Amino acid sequence: xxxxxxxxxxxxxxxxxxxxxxxxxxxxxxxxxxxxxxxxxxxxxxxxxxxxxxxxxxxxxxxxxxxxxxxxxxxxxxxxxxxxxxxxxxxxxxxxxxxxxxxxxxxxxxxxxxxxxxxxxxxxxxxxxxxxxxxxxxxxxxxxxxxxxxxxxxxxxxxxxxxxxxxxxxxxxxxxxxxxxxxxxxxxxxxxxxxxxxxxxxxxxxxxxxxxxxxxxxxxxxxxxxxxxxxxxxxxxxxxxxxxxxxxxxxxxxxxxxxxxxxxxxxxxxxxxxxxxxxxxxxxxxxxxxxxxxxxxxxxxxxxxxxxxx
Amino acid sequence: xxxxxxxxxxxxxxxxxxxxxxxxxxxxxxxxxxxxxxxxxxxxxxxxxxxxxxxxxxxxxxxxxxxxxxxxxxxxxxxxxxxxxxxxxxxxxxxxxxxxxxxxxxxxxxxxxxxxxxxxxxxxxxxxxxxxxxxxxxxxxxxxxxxxxxxxxxxxxxxxxxxxxxxxxxxxxxxxxxxxxxxxxxxxxxxxxxxxxxxxxxxxxxxxxxxxxxxxxxxxxxxxxxxxxxxxxxxxxxxxxxxxxxxxx
Numbered sequence: 001x002x003x004x005x006x007x008x009x010x011x012x013x014x015x016x017x018x019x020x021x022x023x024x025x026x027x028x029x030x031x032x033x034x035x036x037x038x039x040x041x042x043x044x045x046x047x048x049x050x051x052x053x054x055x056x057x058x059x060x061x062x063x064x065x066x067x068x069x070x071x072x073x074x075x076x077x078x079x080x081x082x083x084x085x086x087x088x089x090x091x092x093x094x095x096x097x098x099x100x101x102x103x104x105x106x107x108x109x110x111x112x113x114x115x116x117x118x119x120x121x122x123x124x125x126x127x128x129x130x131x132x133x134x135x136x137x138x139x140x141x142x143x144x145x146x147x148x149x150x151x152x153x154x155x156x157x158x159x160x161x162x163x164x165x166x167x168x169x170x171x172x173x174x175x176x177x178x179x180x181x182x183x184x185x186x187x188x189x190x191x192x193x194x195x196x197x198x199x200x201x202x203x204x205x206x207x208x209x210x211x212x213x214x215x216x217x218x219x220x221x222x223x224x225x226x227x228x229x230x231x232x233x234x235x236x237x238x239x240x241x242x243x244x245x246x247x248x249x250x251x252x253x254x255x256x257x258x259x260x261x262x263x264x265x266x267x268x269x270x271x272x273x274x275x276x277x278x279x280x281x282x283x284x285x286x287x288x289x290x291x292x293x294x295x296x297x298x299x300x301x302x303x304x305x306x307x308x309x310x
Numbered sequence: 311x312x313x314x315x316x317x318x319x320x321x322x323x324x325x326x327x328x329x330x331x332x333x334x335x336x337x338x339x340x341x342x343x344x345x346x347x348x349x350x351x352x353x354x355x356x357x358x359x360x361x362x363x364x365x366x367x368x369x370x371x372x373x374x375x376x377x378x379x380x381x382x383x384x385x386x387x388x389x390x391x392x393x394x395x396x397x398x399x400x401x402x403x404x405x406x407x408x409x410x411x412x413x414x415x416x417x418x419x420x421x422x423x424x425x426x427x428x429x430x431x432x433x434x435x436x437x438x439x440x441x442x443x444x445x446x447x448x449x450x451x452x453x454x455x456x457x458x459x460x461x462x463x464x465x466x467x468x469x470x471x472x473x474x475x476x477x478x479x480x481x482x483x484x485x486x487x488x489x490x491x492x493x494x495x496x497x498x499x500x501x502x503x504x505x506x507x508x509x510x511x512x513x514x515x516x517x518x519x520x521x522x523x524x525x526x527x528x529x530x531x532x533x534x535x536x537x538x539x540x541x542x543x544x545x546x547x548x549x550x551x552x553x554x555x556x557x558x559x
Contacts, residue, residue, distance in 0.1 A: 109523075127432050127433055
């Protein structure tokens with residue numbers, strides 16, 4: 001029984017989500033191999049070989065894999081899928097894009113966003129925006145899984161010494177091509193990996209105010225910035241900052257929600273945070289029902305005061 | 311060019327579901343049901359493509375119980391031209407739905423299939439990608455912009471860290487994200503019109519698809535409750551608590 005983890009990387013370096021996925025793969029019970037599919041991704045493959053508990057890295061390198069197109073990456077996974085009992089992807093935008101293609105081609109069900117491995121065929125996963133937890137058992141020969149990274153600790157990034165085996169990259173499907181990317185440039189920690197997140201809601205009122213109020217707090221705490229769906233929809237913050245059921249799922253040590261009322265869809269994305277602070281002037285805001293520390297105050301006064309006091 | 315838009319009947323997004331007393335699922339008796347919000351965005355996008363003259367016919371499809379007819383009528387009130395119900399009382403999992411949809415794609419030969427990226431009940435986020443794989447079609451998930459030009463579609467996608475754009479040859483599968491569009495309100499005249507539109511019913515067996523579930527739900531439980539903490543009177547107390555009690559800063 002061997003599990004295959006599909007590495008999350010940007011060709012240059014391995015992403016943290018890979019480490020949590022390795023932990024989930026280990027819990028399935030057998031050896032763990034990692035597939036690094038990219039172009040010029042040798043450094044990422046070397047990094048994968050260092051992960052504690054990984055016994056082999058398969059490195060597929062070629063132009064067809066450069067931009068992570070779902071058609072090509074799925075074909076690459078399928079080329080080696082026959083050797084594995086479990087195929088695990090991190091539940092990132094990239095993993096969620098590719099995993100169901102692999103499952104459908106193998107004619108097996110996919111188990112999405114697992115938060116716990118009970119046994120080699122039984123897993124726990126949240127449904128209804130995390131308002132219920134389902135324990136599910138798969139009858140298929142191969143388990144194709146996406147892993148909610150907040151449910152698993154990161155495996156140690158060093159200490160392993162797996163062999164790296166190179167395999168040929170698949171041919172391009174010819175049906176899709178990559179046209180461009182607009183990456184949000186930021187020196188801040190990545191939202192899903194941050195220890196502290198400060199998150200703003202609709203009460204900020206404008207993109208200017210959002211930046212003016214939230215940025216100094218994030219700077220002071222070395223935090224990542226998040227936002228509610230309402231704030232993103234209103235254009236106060238870019239889409240990749242959205243925390244919630246259909247945005248990013250986060251579980252930092254400290255989550256500070258400013259001017260966020262706390263719709264169930266937002267709570268679904270952050271309620272596993274260790275400590276939650278809510279700053280809101282509405283005493284009835286649902287966010288207070290999950291907050292460890294609630295401050296009933298106008299955020300435009302309270303947040304700058306907090307920056308000063310830190 | 312035809313567009314196929316699959317729509318799912320789900321518990322309304324405003325309902326806070328509760329796990330049922332025997333731990334087999336959630337309580338959905340007497341709960342408001344609606345079209346999955348992402349699917350509503352998919353219908354809206356298809357109808358806009360028709361209004362632009364890019365598309366000639368919008369076909370809405372739903373798989374499930376008889377009541378899914380209501381969901382199809384809503385899709386037709388937004389502007390879909392006709393509906394197909396694949397009727398079954400069986401539990402349908404994403405792989406089975408993708409197989410049913412593939413059978414309809416083979417029959418209807420649409421140039422574009424637009425689906426919601428995920429349903430808000432099982433939160434699977436699988437059906438569109440599975441359908442694309444089964445039909446050997448290219449896919450663009452999590453779309454925030456869709457532009458059809460000739461035999462290609464250019465799709466901007468919401469991904470971790472920003473946006474990316476891919477170009478697909480048609481036919482293709484697109485799944486919608488929240489910011490693709492804002493669905494219109496359905497008006498009473500359009501609801502009345504929708505009642506007269508064509509709605510065909512087929513059974514999974516008619517399409518030659520085995521819908522037997524592959525995943526068994528052993529139990530459904532409440533998530534660990536997070537109890538409300540305390541209210542602090544001012545910023546100074548908050549900082550003190552974070553430093554000395556929670557020790558997180």
